[in-house]
Amino acid sequence: MPAPSAPGAPPLKGTGIVECRGLVAVRVRLAADQCAVACAVLQALAARQINTQLVVQQGDADGHIHLFFCVQQGDEASTMALLAEVLPSSPVATASAQPGVAVLAVHGPHFRERAGCAAAACAALTAAGVAVLAVSTSVSSVACVVPVGQLPLAVRALQAAFDVPPSAVMIAADGLSRPAR
Numbered sequence: 001m002p003a004p005s006a007p008g009a010p011p012l013k014g015t016g017i018v019e020c021r022g023l024v025a026v027r028v029r030l031a032a033d034q035c036a037v038a039c040a041v042l043q044a045l046a047a048r049q050i051n052t053q054l055v056v057q058q059g060d061a062d063g064h065i066h067l068f069f070c071v072q073q074g075d076e077a078s079t080m081a082l083l084a085e086v087l088p089s090s091p092v093a094t095a096s097a098q099p100g101v102a103v104l105a106v107h108g109p110h111f112r113e114r115a116g117c118a119a120a121a122c123a124a125l126t127a128a129g130v131a132v133l134a135v136s137t138s139v140s141s142v143a144c145v146v147p148v149g150q151l152p153l154a155v156r157a158l159q160a161a162f163d164v165p166p167s168a169v170m171i172a173a174d175g176l177s178r179p180a181r
Contacts, residue, residue, distance in 0.1 A: 012120055013108060014162030017155060017169045020053060020103040023070040025133060025145055026079060031092040032063040041067065044086050050075045054103050054136050054143055064092065068134055070103060070145060101133060102151050105143040106162050112139045124161035130154045 030037050038057050045052055052069040059065050071079050076097055083095040111117045118135055121142045125132050130153055134145040146154045155169060 012114060012117060012162055014106045014158070014164045015109055015168065016107045017158055017162075017164050018105045018107070019151065019155065019169065019171045020070075020105075021148060021151070021171065022073045023053065023101045023103060023145075023148075024073055024076045024079070025068065025070050025098040025101045026083075027096050027098070028067040028083065028087070029092065029094045030065040030067070030087070031090060032059060032065060034088060034090075034093065035059075035065055037086070037088060037093070038065055038067045041083065041086055042069075044082050045071075045079065048078060048082060050079055050082075054134060054145060056134060056136055070101060073099060098133075100148045101145050102148045102154075103143055103145055104151075104154055104158060105141045106158050106164070107141045108162065109140065111137070111141060118142050120161055121158060124157040125154055128153050128157035130157060 028038070028041060042052065042055065050071055052071060055067075055069040057065065057067045076099060080095065080097055087093040087095060106121055108114075108117065118137050121144055122132055122135060125144060125146065130146050130150045132144050132146060136143045144154070158164065159166070159169065
């Protein structure tokens with residue numbers, strides 16, 4: 001089932017899907033006046049060589065800052081310890097970790113010029129019964145965080161929605177992308 005597109009527009013076509021497995025989703029909540037703390041968290045993680053993936057920061061109507069990112073499972077304990085050190089002592093400042101997630105990124109050469117890429121990805125995943133924990137876009141990709149237990153279902157849904165052949169599904173690990181098997 002190709003992804004929906006505007007009438008008269010060619011169907012959305014992805015060039016590949018990259019899977020990043022073995023991740024932990026980290027959520028941090030801060031008070032609105034603690035926006036600089038989010039930057040300090042990312043700098044502290046970088047200083048400790050902890051790689052972050054799919055970083056999203058946003059404010060809400062209640063005056064809180066929310067920071068969401070993923071780290072490798074092996075970095076979870078170090079990340080949570082670092083957050084305990086860096087976060088201000090405040091009932092508003094909280095951090096939680098959700099192990100067992102993956103990032104799936106669908107790449108397409110013309111996603112910047114096409115409306116509906118994120119909608120198509122979310123619609124395909126939701127229709128397949130996959131929980132979308134976070135979504136982010138870039139000039140050429142749509143990335144979604146999903147539970148790792150739903151990864152095979154999620155990959156098949158995105159392949160169908162974006163007409164991506166199995167040979168174009170890659171697994172990112174150890175700094176390399178390898179064909180999924």
